[in-house]
Amino acid sequence: MISWSQGLFGFVATLQPLIDALSPYSAFDDPTESTTPPQTPPSFDGNLDISALQMAYRAGLSPLTMLHSLFRRIEQYQKVDPSIWIYLEDTNVVTERAKALILKWPELTRRPPLFGVPFSVKDSIDISGKPTTTACPPLTHVPSVSAPAFDSLLKQGAIFIGKTNLDQLATGLTGCRSPYGTPRSVFNQEYISGGSSSGNCVSVGAGLVSFSLATDTAGSGRVPSGFNGVVGYKPTRGLVSASGITPACLSLDCIAFITKTVQDARTVWDTCIGYDENDRYAKISTPIQRHINSIGYKAARFKFGIPPAEVLSICAPIYKKKFHEAIEKLQAIGGHLMPIDWSPFENAGKLLYEGTFVSERLASLPNDWFDRNKDHLHPVIREIFERVVARQSTAVQAYRDLQAKALFTRQAEKVFAYDSAGVDVLVVPTAPTHWTVEQVLADPISTNSILGEFTHFGNVLDLCAVAVPAGTYNISELDPKCKNSGILPFSVTFLGGSQMDAEVLEVARRFHGIV
Numbered sequence: 001m002i003s004w005s006q007g008l009f010g011f012v013a014t015l016q017p018l019i020d021a022l023s024p025y026s027a028f029d030d031p032t033e034s035t036t037p038p039q040t041p042p043s044f045d046g047n048l049d050i051s052a053l054q055m056a057y058r059a060g061l062s063p064l065t066m067l068h069s070l071f072r073r074i075e076q077y078q079k080v081d082p083s084i085w086i087y088l089e090d091t092n093v094v095t096e097r098a099k100a101l102i103l104k105w106p107e108l109t110r111r112p113p114l115f116g117v118p119f120s121v122k123d124s125i126d127i128s129g130k131p132t133t134t135a136c137p138p139l140t141h142v143p144s145v146s147a148p149a150f151d152s153l154l155k156q157g158a159i160f161i162g163k164t165n166l167d168q169l170a171t172g173l174t175g176c177r178s179p180y181g182t183p184r185s186v187f188n189q190e191y192i193s194g195g196s197s198s199g200n201c202v203s204v205g206a207g208l209v210s211f212s213l214a215t216d217t218a219g220s221g222r223v224p225s226g227f228n229g230v231v232g233y234k235p236t237r238g239l240v241s242a243s244g245i246t247p248a249c250l251s252l253d254c255i256a257f258i259t260k261t262v263q264d265a266r267t268v269w270d271t272c273i274g275y276d277e278n279d280r281y282a283k284i285s286t287p288i289q290r291h292i293n294s295i296g297y298k299a300a301r302f303k304f305g306i307p308p309a310e311v312l313s314i315c316a317p318i319y320k321k322k323f324h325e326a327i328e329k330l331q332a333i334g335g336h337l338m339p340i341d342w343s344p345f346e347n348a349g350k351l352l353y354e355g356t357f358v359s360e361r362l363a364s365l366p367n368d369w370f371d372r373n374k375d376h377l378h379p380v381i382r383e384i385f386e387r388v389v390a391r392q393s394t395a396v397q398a399y400r401d402l403q404a405k406a407l408f409t410r411q412a413e414k415v416f417a418y419d420s421a422g423v424d425v426l427v428v429p430t431a432p433t434h435w436t437v438e439q440v441l442a443d444p445i446s447t448n449s450i451l452g453e454f455t456h457f458g459n460v461l462d463l464c465a466v467a468v469p470a471g472t473y474n475i476s477e478l479d480p481k482c483k484n485s486g487i488l489p490f491s492v493t494f495l496g497g498s499q500m501d502a503e504v505l506e507v508a509r510r511f512h513g514i515v
Helices: 017-025 049-059 061-082 091-105 148-155 198-205 223-227 261-271 319-330 344-352 357-363 368-374 378-393 397-414 437-443 444-451 501-512
Strands: 002-005 006-013 084-087 118-122 159-164 211-216 229-235 252-259 302-305 335-337 424-429 464-474 489-494
Touching: 002 261, 002 368, 049 061, 049 261, 061 091, 061 118, 084 091, 084 118, 084 198, 091 159, 118 148, 118 198, 148 159, 148 211, 148 261, 159 198, 198 211, 198 223, 198 252, 198 501, 211 229, 211 464, 223 229, 229 261, 229 357, 229 501, 252 261, 261 464, 319 335, 319 464, 319 489, 319 501, 344 357, 344 397, 368 378, 378 444, 424 501, 437 444, 464 501, 489 501
Parallel strands: 118 159, 118 211, 302 335, 302 424
Antiparallel strands: 002 006, 084 159, 211 252, 229 252, 229 464, 424 489, 464 489
16 A cells, blocks of 8 residues: 655555565664674764764664763853753763663664654753743743653653753743843854744754754744754644643744754654644644655756745845845756745734734733732843733734734635645745844844744744755855954745645755755
8 A cells, every 4th residue: 555645655565575575675684694793883973963873873883972972062062152051961860861772772773763862952841850941930840741742752762961041931032031141153152042942053053962842933943043053943833742831822832843954853853743632722634635746857846935025125135145045046956936925924924023912922821920020030021021011902902813813824825825826835034134142132122023024924824934054154244344254154944834844844855955
């Protein structure tokens, strides 16, 4: 039987005949028949990509060897940036976890996809027995149950390293709103890491973990990925359980995966995807009927849309230049640029913070919590929430915004329609520019707002999205007055319709492969 779902083909048959047929092509000999004498286990080359790490493990590398190197790397980077971690797991506990994995899966070729893979977790995601702070001490709690996504990773052999810093209450895109310090871009310490999943993206970008479990409400998994040269993938909301996340905006929150490659993002997603009846916004993943051109000229073709020129004018000049280069690369791999209606994306983006939806950030907190704890909040977070309270939004306004959201979502569906006018993916700059920490501290709210120009609409319209590195540029090209001779990363984001994750990831993978 042959079946297809989410871009994957499957063949099902009686197992033994299939094994017999494939045995001549096996890359590994049966260890019971091998006469080759034992060889010295390979040394760790430092590559933490999931695919590279799994190849090394199959070749005999021990997770203990990898961890010995990793602990040193984490300790050294603490001197560079001490604001990444809110909690680090004890090295003895991590080591015992690795030993237990080796005993549980001794056969080198029969280990789960995340065997021995180190990862970090945003400190707004619950881990049983460990405090969840959400970078807000008054809201700290110690859960008795872990988030399902975290448990899924452990079941597949991943190794938990620590919990990372974030913008307080997961509110912000700069990474400059935490009482635990301000993480910096791995490319340059003067520039922001982005947020709110700041520590997640720095921990991956600095090579301290292979991947990170983050969240994304308005761009929190995408913007910091772009500023640290890593991949930030936000699945369609509801395909991965959001249970166990301290809510930012409950109806818009979703898990995000931070990785070094698009393929690694898909590997982690495949591990975590699944319906959770305890997640009120969960979706049952169903195959979407799309014709697949598996051979011939159209096999490599896809259609994509971009924002209009007047919208891109918000971008820094070097960002516009790098985005045009990205378009050329997309066309070189078979992409066909199509005109689109940008209005639903623009309107949905405005709806998130100019409408009543921002009030959900307060609705997610206990009654009277803000009044009782505002003196303990980060000054910028307090100011944002006070502005929300001052609006005195009404139920009528809230319902009008819900109706507008439904309308904009339907309009966006037409952009991704499976017809001659529809596109497979929407491609945007992940952010319009890259601020210094000093610039953000001088004007924390407007600089943050600008960063969300191409991310705010994503969850409002129920889209999937993946931010992908798209080259680098000299800092002097961003700021001609700057005497810094370093470089900074540029990133583009691929967005697709609800549950079109597989198609979006495949286009993003192809693009990342030529950058």
